Amino acid sequence: MNRRKLTRFLCLLASLSLLSGCTGSVPLREDVSLTLPPVENSYTLTEDSQSREYAETVALYLPAIGNNQLITVPERILVPADKHPAEATVNRLLSYPGGETAHALFPEAVLRLQEGKPALEISGDTATVNLGSNASLLSKQDLFTLRRSLTNTLVQWGDIRYVNVLVAGMEPGVDQAGLTPAGSMQMTRNEDAPALWDSLSTRSSLEGMEYQRFSSVCTLFFPAGYGRGILAEARTVSFPGQSYRQMATSLLEALSAGPQVLRQSPVMPDLISLLAEPPAVEEGDDGTYVLSLRFLDVANDTFVQAGVPRSVMLAAITYTLTTYIPRLAGIRVRIGNEQIEGIVPGAIYEGAGDAIIFSDGLLRRADFSSFLLTDCTLYFSGGDTLTAVHRPIPCSMAYDRSYLLEQLALGPQAYDSVQGTEAVFPQGTPAGSILGVDKDGETALVNLSSSLLPAAAGLDPQKERLFVYSLVNTLCDTRGIRKVRIYVDGTQPESFAGAVWLPGEFLKNPEMIR
Secondary structure (H helix, E strand, O other), rough: OOOHHHHHHHHOOOOHHHHOOOOOOOOOOHHHHHOOOOOOOOOOOOOOOOOOOOEEEEEEEEOOOOOEEEEEEEEEEEOOOOOOHHHHHHHHHHHOOOOEEEOOOOOOOOOOEOOOOOOEEEEEEEEEEEEHHHHHHHHHHHHHHHHHHHHHHHHOOOOOOEEEEEEOOOOOOOOOOOOOOOOOEEEOOOOOOHHHHHHHOOOOHOOHHHHEEEOOOOOOOEEOOOOOOEEEEEEEEOOOOOHHHHHHHHHHHHHHOOOOOOOOOOOOOOOOEEOOOEEEEEEEOOOOEEEEEOOOOHHHHHHHOOOOHHHHHHHHHHHHHHHHEEEEEEEEEEEOOOHHHHHEEOOOOOOOOOEEHHHEEEEEEEHHHHHEEEEEEEEOOOOOOOOEEEEEEEEEHOHHHHHHHHHHHHHOOOOOOOOOOEEEOOOOOOOOEEEEEEEOOOOOEEOOHHHHHHHHOOOOOOHHHHHHHHHHHHHHOOOOOOEEEEEOOOOOOOOOOEEEEOOEEEOOHHHOOO
């Protein structure tokens, strides 16, 4: 065998050993001098890598021609590389013009998401779709079909289980009077839809609405730890009646009970005991409602003692009430003798230190959009293994892989779900070491700066292994990624510190996770 063939053979063996190591261990090279140059595999990260779009086939749930039952229509759409496919899919669903088997959701007009933010939010396993005002032209039954269509379409990826549908920032109601909330919907079968529609649409027609007990799946928004923002959690809430006061009181009681699933959320104070008087509701000339909450003066100190900034508590209350209660434009809040006219949030990711002024003293859902977070999964060192850590981050950044690696480079934080972990990036890593993350099919392409190499050169074999697989496992936990390729300034080096062979592709290594 000549030297060129021998070189290719040894490189192939190295690549095979790497792939086998992805299910167990990374090859540790004992004699660097025996390593031959890797097969050339260069890559250039372009400026538009993060904004690239990729074709993907999605299922649209649309009403069938003839019987109006929902059927699946496969559609090929373009999806941004650093976004969840939900928004692109919903845009296609709303604009679907009709075909041979299914018709448009609203043939008389083009349905759209509401302009600006938030248009579609995903926090945890809950999505909230905010439609433009022309969706209010739909009949209540057609709007119910639209809710089902949106919900069944959005749950297809498995990470979304519950869907809220708003029109112009408000829950539109299911019944003709617009007083019955739909709640957070889950996927429904065609055979179950008529019973669900009858149950929701007839509830407001019953006499004595304030005496009609019911239960509903609601999305509650809880403060995240250390005042970073709010997180969604859907669960069933029982209501003694359907008046606005009863719904508001029951939702505040559910918030006070605290989350059942969310991690690292502070202990919630008893919001009901802090009320100076029961919630009051006022109907406006335009048919929308405003809810007034008056808290005792001690509420400010109580929030501080609970570790929840007042701005975050107001965000949690406003989001929870306006997402569920029909035609609720916003809330007004008084604490003691102070009417809340504005806030200056401190620890949120976006807009910290900037004043938020409430027009007419009305706290609207859109005022708090920068507070909404979702959990991402990062992998930090837990000794000789990796530990999965959940960290709340802005929901708009949850699918930006470069942002996730920047969070990994920050190291463990006090608001992580697990404490006592250690950083995996080499000590002394300079800022800007993550040049970008691109996507090629199911492979994430990580491009690091050569400025990181001096810090990484001092890693011992196990720390180098943890560093590599913290990148790999973190990225493989993002949607659509199964493999990771690592570059430094566009070229795959042999190693960071001489022990882990880098050329080739890495698979997620679950055996390294504690």
